Amino acid sequence: MNANTMTTTTAMEGSRWRASRADLPVLALGGLLAATITTGNTAITAAGVGLAGLSLLITAVVLAFSRRQLRADPRSGSFARLATGLAIATVLMGLSANALLLAAAWIVSGRLMAGLIGHVGEWHEAREASRRANIAFAIGDLALVGAVALLALAAGSTDIAAIKAAAASVPTTATTVAAPLLVIATLARCAIPPFSTWLMRSLAAPTPVSALMHAGFVNAGGFLLIQFAPVLEASIVARHALFATGIVAALVGSAIMLVRADIKGSLAASTVGQMGFMLLTVALGAYPAALWHMVAHGLFKAWLFLGSAGTISTGPARAKGLARPWPAVIALTTVAGAIALIETSQADALLPIGLALTALLSAMAIAMRALPRGLLGAMIALAPIMLIALNAGVLALMTALQPSAAQPLLSPYGQLAILSLFLAGWVWQQRIVSGEQALSPALFARLSHAGNIAHKSPKYSAKA
Secondary structure: OOHHHHHHHHHHHHHOOOOOHHHHHHHHHHHHHHHHHHOOOEOOOHHHHHHHHHHHHHHHHHHHHHHHHOOOOOOHHHHHHHHHHHHHHHHHHHHEOEHHHHHHHHHHHHHHHHHHHOOOOOOHHHHHHHHHHHHHHHHHHHHHHHHHHHHHHHHOOOEHHHHHHHHHHOOOHHHHHHHHHHHHHHHHHOOOOOOOHHHHHHHHOOHHHHHHOOOOOOOHHHHHHHHOHHHHHOOHHHHHHHHHHHHHHHHHHHHHHHHOOOHHHHHHHHHHHHHHHHHHHHHHOOHHHHHHHHHHHHHHHHHHHHHHOOOOOOOOHHHHOOOOOHHHHHHHHHHHHHHHHHHOOOOOOHHHHHHHHHHHHHHHHHHHHOOOOOHHHHHHHHHHHHHHHHHHHHHHHHHHHOOOOOOOOOOHHHHHHHHHHHHHHHHHHHHHHOOOOOOOHHHHHHHHOOOOOOOOOOOOOOOO
16 A cells, blocks of 8 residues: 555545534434334324425435535535434424424424524625524414414323314314414414515525425425314314415515516525415315425425526526417416316315416426427427326325315315416416516516515624
8 A cells, every 4th residue: 555545545534424512413303303213202194204205305415416516615514414403303393293392393493494594604694584584483483382382281182193183073262272373383484474584585595505495394384284284174263364374475476486587586486475375275175285285396496496506597588488378278278177176076176286287287388389399399298298197196195195174165166266366367477477568667676675674784893
């Protein structure tokens, strides 16, 4: 063995991971998860497995991605520790059978995410974003702790199964009070207005952090409400409030997405809108559709964020939208499909299914414009059809694993009315995106600066 080989071997041995004091909190969190699993204090549910699997998959991809993107960042080790801890806390939250343990994992994940948002510690914008995130998460944490305390006292147990059984059998005052608290916790975590500022300001963090948010963090509110579905169903007021805020978030997020020129800002606004769609689906009682939305949106949006760092858009705005008459044709097709579902008594999740169908049909129409001629073009044209079939198959599987609410919030025709309003707004949106219509300058300015609340600039000292 020559000197060069010895030097290389020594460097490789030195680069191996060794536990340090900074790793102790993550190791302790991992030990808690291992103890929870070995003692049998876990519950396997469709929502929990979906959340845990989503977190592990996206975190593994993001950590691999960040090794290259953050290779020159002196805080890359801290990022890896926080990301690993966030994944462990999310898995613990998804698999826990105890409400107190779930709440503890929820709180820990919020603190870890706030730390990730403030990754660039010397940058004032990052510190401000972390502070706003901590405030929003603290409000949600207090609401969740209050809900868990009320439910545990009413059921006489902190076991989630016992809490759900007690809420489903005899709804009490504690149950009806706890339901709105669960909704508040969900709104804060899912960045639903008025809590959407923390998500829009989190763009000060590196791109991998934005991707990690979709690894079961920002979409964990859907899991929470599905996990405590009997509690939510016990309060009609909470369900209506959730439905209303979901609609507001869907409209606001979609509107901001129209005007944001930066890729990450547009994706963050899209997340606000998509979380609104997910929560209104939960409010309707279509839990399988909401669960599939949580998983599919998390995977897709994390992929988009990871690719946004090197994205440069040089195409005209018209390339992003559908020109007439395609939006109207797609909207009418969706309405016809919704009426067919009503006639066949398969309309429990009519609203989310109709919105998903609209998205897939519009993607198909956009893809058709750039298809090459010949066999390759025909094969590409089949992709959206395959996506529709895949979504239908997965939704059927989710329905078998996760039942819907006993009582839907709206009748099928009520959902059809809401769907028609959304489709009308979507047609109007396509006119703006394609350049056929313009927003008023005042509205454009308001939407452009949504979430970017002015703050005082830091004072720099002249000391050497």
